[in-house]
Amino acid sequence: MRNKQRVAQSFARHFREYDANAHVQARMALILAQALRTLTIAFAPRRAMEIGVGTGVLTRYLTNLYPDAQWWFNDISPEVLPYMPQSSGAVFLQGDAEEIVLPQNLDLIASSSAVQWMDNIPQFIARLAQALNPGGFLAIGAFAEHNLYQIRQITGATLASPCCENWKNYLRATGLQLVYAHDWEQTLLFPDMHALLRHLHSTGVNAASFSLLTREKLLAFCESYCERFADPSNRLPLTYHPIILLATVSENSQMPDKPAKKGCQTPNFALP
Numbered sequence: 001m002r003n004k005q006r007v008a009q010s011f012a013r014h015f016r017e018y019d020a021n022a023h024v025q026a027r028m029a030l031i032l033a034q035a036l037r038t039l040t041i042a043f044a045p046r047r048a049m050e051i052g053v054g055t056g057v058l059t060r061y062l063t064n065l066y067p068d069a070q071w072w073f074n075d076i077s078p079e080v081l082p083y084m085p086q087s088s089g090a091v092f093l094q095g096d097a098e099e100i101v102l103p104q105n106l107d108l109i110a111s112s113s114a115v116q117w118m119d120n121i122p123q124f125i126a127r128l129a130q131a132l133n134p135g136g137f138l139a140i141g142a143f144a145e146h147n148l149y150q151i152r153q154i155t156g157a158t159l160a161s162p163c164c165e166n167w168k169n170y171l172r173a174t175g176l177q178l179v180y181a182h183d184w185e186q187t188l189l190f191p192d193m194h195a196l197l198r199h200l201h202s203t204g205v206n207a208a209s210f211s212l213l214t215r216e217k218l219l220a221f222c223e224s225y226c227e228r229f230a231d232p233s234n235r236l237p238l239t240y241h242p243i244i245l246l247a248t249v250s251e252n253s254q255m256p257d258k259p260a261k262k263g264c265q266t267p268n269f270a271l272p
Contacts, residue, residue: 017202018054018055018202018203018204019055019057020202021198021199021202021203022057022113022202022203023188024186024188024240024242025057025112025113025203026057027186027242028112028113028141028242028244029057029058029061029112029113029141030061031141031182031244032058032061032110032112032139032140032141032244032246033058033061033062033065035139035180035182035244035246036062036065036108036110036137036139036246037065039179039180039246040137040246043107043108043137044066044068044069045066045069045106045107045108045136045137046068046069046070046107047069047070047072047103047105047106047107047108047133048062048066048069048070048071048072048106048107048108048109048110049071049072049073049074049102049103049106049108049109049110049131050062050071050072050073050074050109050110050111051074051097051109051110051111051114051115051128052074052075052076052097052111052112052113052114052115052117053073053074053075053080053083053084054075054080054083054113054114055080055083056080056083056084056085057112058110058111058112058141059073059083059084059085060085062110063085063087066108067087069107069108070089071085071087071089071090071091072090072091072092072093072103072106073085073090073091073092073093074092074093074094074095074097074100075092075094076094076095076096076097077094078094091103097114097118097124098118098119098120098123098124098127102127102128102131103131104131105131105133106131106132106133106136107132107133107135107136107137108136108137108138108139109128109131109132109136109137109138109139110138110139110140111139111140111141111142112140112141112142113141113142113143114142115140115142116142116143116161116162121162121170122170122173125138125140125170125171125174126173126174129171129174129175129176129249130174132249133249134249135248135249136248136249137179137246137247137248137249138171138176138245138246138247138248139245139246140167140244140245140246141242141243141244141245142161142167142242142243142245143161143240143241143242143243144161144162144163144164144167144183144241144242144243145161145162145163145164145241146185146239146241147161147239147240147241147242148238148239148240149239149241150225150228150229150237150238150239151225151238153228154221154224154225154228155221161241164181164183164243167181167243167245168181168245171245171247175249175250176247176248176249176250177247177248177249177250178245178246178247179246179247179248180244180245180246181243181244181245181246182243182244183241183242183243183244184241184242185239185240185241186239186240186241186242187237187238187239187240188237188238188239188240189231189235189236189237189238190235190236190237190238191234191235191236192234192236193222193225193226193236195236196225196236196238197222199238200238
């Protein structure tokens with residue numbers, strides 16, 4: 001079981017630093033929004049929900065795309081309220097998304113950098129699928145198997161992410177039609193361990209696990225990381241493995257059947 005409350009507290013402590021450091025997460029939100037805009041032409045959801053709004057990175061894209069929708073916004077942490085859009089009629093549902101009562105008859109459920117924290121991902125995705133109307137869409141940005149592999153090789157103390165094929169199968173198992181799937185690896189380089197650890201804490205990534213390490217174990221981790229992964233310029237890599245998934249309720253679907261796209265190249269969207 002993942003200690004989501006500890007994770008939420010870690011994110012909340014660093015909300016002000018998050019946007020300046022969460023470069024990969026920001027790119028995920030942008031590509032997810034562009035996938036929705038490009039692949040769901042004429043789609044105009046009346047009822048929509050975002051899971052795990054955080055500092056509103058994806059939220060701002062979604063509300064710009066669909067300003068006329070009735071929105072429900074969820075996050076486990078009440079500290080996200082200052083980041084919520086001031087749209088009329090928007091509802092904030094605070095709490096664990098695996099446990100709260102979800103609104104039903106939704107046309108869109110979107111989430112970026114949150115679903116990987118769920119205790120039972122397949123069951124959670126099935127729960128989301130059941131809340132969608134025919135023709136509705138589920139749009140997810142999450143992390144796949146190579147995410148933060150450097151940390152995992154040393155300690156195993158990072159979030160173990162499903163492989164890409166498992167993510168796709170979770171969607172298919174619910175009866176959803178997979179419309180789009182795209183993953184890539186993105187490696188950030190840091191000048192030293194202090195900068196790398198500061199990045200992890202600022203984004204909430206793995207901070208909960210590191211906070212449990214003794215000083216001796218943390219020093220040993222830093223030494224091992226530098227020995228194993230430093231490049232010839234002594235820069236330290238940290239690799240993310242995002243995956244973007246878009247699926248629809250196939251019955252009476254509002255769009256034609258399209259095969260899922262594959263590959264590790266950034267999709268050719270017209271980025272703003």
